[in-house]
Amino acid sequence: MGTTRRLLLHAIATAAAALRPGAPHARVLFCLGGPGAGKGTQCARLEHEFGWAHVSAGELLRAARAGGSEESRVIADCLDRGAIVPVAVTLRLLRRAIDEATRRGAPVVVVDGFPRNADNVEGWEADAATKGLDVRGVLFYDVPHDVLLQRIAVRGASGERDDDDAETARRRIRVYEEATRPIVDLYARRGALLSVRGEGDVEEVWRLTKEALAPLVGAQEGV
Ligand code: ADP
Ligand code: C5P
Ligand code: MG
Numbered sequence: 001m002g003t004t005r006r007l008l009l010h011a012i013a014t015a016a017a018a019l020r021p022g023a024p025h026a027r028v029l030f031c032l033g034g035p036g037a038g039k040g041t042q043c044a045r046l047e048h049e050f051g052w053a054h055v056s057a058g059e060l061l062r063a064a065r066a067g068g069s070e071e072s073r074v075i076a077d078c079l080d081r082g083a084i085v086p087v088a089v090t091l092r093l094l095r096r097a098i099d100e101a102t103r104r105g106a107p108v109v110v111v112d113g114f115p116r117n118a119d120n121v122e123g124w125e126a127d128a129a130t131k132g133l134d135v136r137g138v139l140f141y142d143v144p145h146d147v148l149l150q151r152i153a154v155r156g157a158s159g160e161r162d163d164d165d166a167e168t169a170r171r172r173i174r175v176y177e178e179a180t181r182p183i184v185d186l187y188a189r190r191g192a193l194l195s196v197r198g199e200g201d202v203e204e205v206w207r208l209t210k211e212a213l214a215p216l217v218g219a220q221e222g223v
Helices: 003-018 039-050 057-064 070-081 087-103 118-126 145-157 166-189 202-221
Strands: 027-033 053-056 108-112 134-142 193-197
Touching (some): 027 039, 039 053, 039 108, 039 134, 039 202, 053 087, 057 087, 070 087, 070 166, 134 166, 193 202
Parallel strands (some): 027 134
């Protein structure tokens, strides 16, 4: 292992350990990118290698779509159309999952697929319960549309998800461009965007992810 890589890994691991479990301000990192950009794949890696918690808005919504309530019908309808669920619903699911992760002692909670539009941002910022959470930034995976579509087609072939058919995938990319891109730009203007070129293979993107996280880790370490 090269010296730079070892130092980087060490800095990240030390910072993760230094973020005390049960600290009053749970640390949150948002993760955004187009559908199929590799958010879930890289977040799983952060969970596995750094012990950070991975909370996926999409997964929580998919789990909540079952059942006969009015709310689950709203969720199912949005998921099937690739539309964004009203923030009150998503936020309630996220808050519970973030609370659980914090109680388990996760040093950082990575919130994947949120905030996806202006309604998500406004809902988060207006919510008293998120005031104690310290949002450290937005990890953003930048991937061209043709690569997104290829990856979704591969995932779609496994039958893992109902919304990976070609038509819904194109609709989700449109929603991403219209609703999520402006949010990515907003966080860039706030100086909170940690951008990663996500076109390469999983190992390459993981290397770039650690590089992108380095400034955040440096800030946490006070260096
Ligand atoms: P997202 O959570 O952003 O929708 P996923 O992590 O689920 O994306 O990845 C979408 C699909 O692409 C999955 O089948 C995954 O295995 C695959 N994948 C993820 N990252 C890469 C990569 N860097 N190169 C090739 N395929 C990838
Ligand atoms: O992130 P993921 O691809 O798993 O999201 C799948 C779907 O979940 C989105 O297309 C959208 O319908 C819904 N979603 C949402 N609000 C979020 C995140 C996901 O409505 N913040
Ligand atoms: Mg995902």
